Amino acid sequence: MAALSEKAAAVFGRWCRPCDQAPPKLHIYNSLTRSKVPFYPIDPSGQRVTMYVCGPTVYDAAHLGHARTYLQFDVIRRILRDVLGYDVVYVMNVTDVDDKIIVRSQERGITPEALAREWERKFLEDMTALGVERPSAMPRVTEYVPEIVSFVETCVSNGFAYEDRGSVYFDTKAFESKGHDYGKLCPENVGNEGLMAEGEGKLASTTFTKRDDRDFALWKASKPGEPTWPSPWGAGRPGWHIECSAMIEHTIGHGGPIDIHGGGVDLKFPHHDNELAQQEAFCNCRQTVNYFAHTGHLHIRGLKMSKSLKNFITIRQALEGVDGLEGVRPSTMRIMFCLVQYNAPCDYSDNMLANARAMEKKFREFFLNVAAALRVVDSDVNAKFKVRPEDASLLKARDDCAKEVRARFLDDFDTPNAVKALQKLVDSTGSYLSTLEATNSQPSSLALCAAARYVAETWLKLGVQGLCSDEVLDALRVYPSQTSAKKSSGAASAPLLDALSNFRDGVRGAGRTQDTAGVLRLCDELRDLVLPELGVRLEDKGAGSVWKLDDPEVLRAERARKVEEAQAKADAKRLAAEKAAAKEAAARVDPRDMFKNGPYKAFDADGVPTQNDKGEPLPKSQFKKLKKQWEAQKKAFEKASAK
Template sequence: MYEDVGMMYERNRIIKSRWLRVIAKIFYGDMREEFNEIKKNEIMWYSCGPTVYDSAHMGHARSYITFDIIRRILTDYFNYNVTYIMNITDIDDKIITRARQENFFVEYLSKTKNIEQFLNSLSLSLEHYKSKKITDINLENARSKLYNSATLAFDQFDKMDKNTILDPSNVLHHELILKTKSVVVEWLDKELSHSITSDQNSIFFDLPRKYEQEFLQDMHSLNVKDADILTRVSEFISEIVDFIQHIIDNGYGYASNESVYFDTVKFSQNFKYGKLRPEALNRINDILESEGSLSQQNTNEKKAQVDFALWKRSNPGEPSWDSPWGKGRPGWHIECSVMAAAGGSKKLDIHAGGIDLAFPHHENEIAQSEACYLDGWVNYFLHSGHLTIEGCKMSKSLKNFISISDALKTHSFQEIRILFLLHSWMDTLDYGESTMMEATGYWKILQNFFDNVLDCKRKWIGNQKELNPNKAVKWGKEETKLNLEFTSSLDKIHANLLDNFDTKNAMFQLKFIICRFNCYEAYYEKIGKLSFYPLVQKMAQYVYKIINIFGLIRDDDDLSLVQNNNVKITEESTNLKDAIYAFCNFRKFVREHAIKVSEPTIKNTFLSECDLLRDSVLPKYGLKLSDKLNETCVRFIDPEHVKETVKLISISTEQKRNLEKERALKRQIDPSVMFINEKDSSGKPKYIQFNELGIPTFDSNNEPLSKSQLKKLGKIYEAQKKKFNSKIK
């Protein structure tokens, strides 16, 4: 009885995976549980949106594409009515800090007259930057790179005439200034943050509006559906104040020095605190970090260290709103609890976000919502896995992110979505050349499949004109076998989607369907007969429907446009189509006879001209040919898409050239001196003693290196030695 789960194809057969099962994150750990919505066939879903202080990167795309895919499966495959709410966090410590820094840096450059004045400020900035204590090793490494880059810029400026006017429009000056910016703005913010007055508050709203629009454009480019309800924190201040007051009235919040905190101890007496990640409750650093960099010093205002801010007192230089407790702004966690009710329901079926939000953000959302409503709040939490790059989590603070707009310069939105479809939505995924090559290859398989289907249709229609239209066509063994395999794949894909939205195995089954079609077509091509198009059409329509559900097709595309083009051949242009096919058949005739020519020069000349026509000439006019064993497949394409493809290929080629240049430069480094110029996080030499080969033996503190360190450095030395010697040869 498939009606319960919204079957998309009608067959009265029962399969084992009858009910939709999801990973239930609350109460059940990571166990699969049957999905039961609060109201039949209705799903209330809230997703944590972006904090808009910078460009969105591929780590964000991991979450938003993932949840877009699941949302589409629920609505378009299982036929649920989903109300999808997403917020824009436009009030946050990161936004406040970034807005001030950008404002101060522009003013600073306009007031800095010459290089000497710039160097004086840069010297103080470097000292302040170096003094900041960082416990996270990855963040420390990222900051060290910025510090070293700014130090090198300082050295280059120091060699110039100190009376030279600092000119940001000068190419060299501009490049060096950018290298120092991350260091300088931290010092400027420390010195000037208190100077922001209320009449300058617009800077705190201009920045998030800019990046909000950029984010929404990125989502459109990735074919992510718009939220049904899009909320901004700044538009929910009164609702947030009321929500906090309700928590206080229920006895789970307390005011302290014009701020309001959540009483975790009192709450734990009547509710369970730590439903998602109970083992993480002692991670004090994570709790403090979630309070925001501008509020971490206020821990003495709390009854307990794990208590978190519901309302934060605003200091000079920070935006503020009126409240019963004093001028301030909302805490981070409370924002989502309030905006999640924008759909008119106090309970949610689904709450989604990246895995890094599980603790403490989602944990605290649960607590404060239950403290307000005195009841359960969310049935299912969906947490998407991290996206890493070279093994490290992609993040802005680590400066290792690839923006969505940059990723779309080298890959189509379909390839990026396929990347996520080919992996479990819960797993950590490494973004790199190999994973993107797999996604690109899959997209080409889909394109070629629909090319071949359209060619199959053309030949079938042409053949039917010569036959009695009333004559029945009998299936043979190949059709029966293909249909059984296709039907089996339908059931498997259905079971995959029922089982925690397993797109990875569903994509495998789609590929299997295409593989079986290719074998079927190859068989008939080999014996010189036509395949049965109605069966092929049935398969193609199903594949198209699934990839459409997965978001690989935009709304204005149709089956003949899956190749990413916008060309439509109308009935009025039938004669032109026939002329094109006649021309292509003529080329096929020339090519087949050229292959049989024994004289090499004549043979190669004709074959080269045929290839040139196929690869360079015809694509400019919207035609793409594919030579097969006995046929030439014809596809109508958009010439603009051809230009875009050539552009992407040229970008990829340029990237390979740059990589090769970088490798060539590395090969030129003598291994005996490669470690001498290495610097530590403070800019000092990393090593001070070396053996006869140039391998370090003592660090900058004059401490001998351990055996494991020496072994690691020895391997690096040997690898460089091979590269260097190959360069000499």
């Protein structure tokens, strides 16, 4: 972070810690202090948490930057609610009137409302595809214009805004003169003309002279062809920053502060700093947001995402695949972002995707291995429930993991290290199964389920779906639901019976002709091609086999990757063989003939050129170089001839 100027340093860090009713259990990195601070909810009972996240401006397709922000705030919301037990009221707005929307609608020849509704629908479809939960409230700007007008009126009457030619501007000097600090989040950026101009929008008035360069529009007088609403200052529309302030006040603010305000780091200045100023001007108070949380920048292979760099990836392109790239499963994307701290920079790269896919596979395999192990455990009637040292060790590993995961979540929602703790438990469980298998002992279904159930529940609380099939979840309940099992069995029975019937026919045919190789081929086809389409993974294990139920889509993707890897290996082998053959052919050329077809006219007794094609003697340096090549060829030729 760049050093702050003396003036900026005086503004930064003026944060009032909320009144604490009890020792804090959660610490959050607060952008207002740029440090971790104890979290105290405003609610006197300490149970209710109000949270507002800046939503999309719906004028174009949502991209991976949006995916990161809304996925990671979805994870934070789930941790607060499902892990820490808070009652979370989560509000996300939709900006459906803005300069960008107006400009894009004019380019397409449709109304701003039609454009906004189109992209809002697609945005919500993208969020559903990613598994992002709907907010508690989702106010649209166009539905809150009367409340926005009232909010601006209060700012004017409080002496913090002024009107000119139908527009209303925030009065920064008046704000500071009454003891308020402008630019609390990014005081070092106050005065940055580029950022301030971007915040005002492309359609900002150029004929008006502000009282201070830092002043910004609360209400914009509409130009011909723009959306308009009535106001005391004439027909116009809201400014960008005022929208969030008014909707926060109407939904969860109610004249006081809110607990958490979130958004992407690119919104810090001027948007969030202007929001804070407006809310303080409206409430005549010093603090309207107790904790500000920002997701970090997202880069694509180390570069800023930009259409000009041709690395702009929409959420749909990422999920469905684009330009020959394999699509990313929603669960994989969520895991990928869980591997990065929410407020740290994130580089979306091939390596990061590979790590996320490997992580997902590790946990999927873990659950499948647990389910396979549980199938061979004695029934409850015959099982022995005495806790052996191995069982006690696994139960302790489970308890240690639970303590560490909770500690990580309490430390600013530290999902990367929470996942590491889950990995450690997975490894401990694998060691447990291997140890018992080596002594031909059965695992404890209770200890095994306790460990696996905790891992499954934690991922589900983070919103990761699909790591466990319904059959695995049933198995982890120790006493599976017979209804669920029957339903699953019935749904899969017809295609499975068809596969077994066809396999039997093939084996019988091969048996009649004593085609042993044919039988083995049919067994491999059943394992590699037929059963995966039915969601069954059949693995060779010693002299026998073990089956696991998995998602057919996952099995197809694995098969495709194996085919690609085999093809790449075959191509590399072929190229190596061609290279070796070419080298062998080159080695069999007699050194006396190697320069005959070159641009030379005369040669010595060994066939080394002495004159160029014009009959001119070759320079000594060139002759020496050619002689060296001749000697190397002579050695290769003699070696090849001796074979």
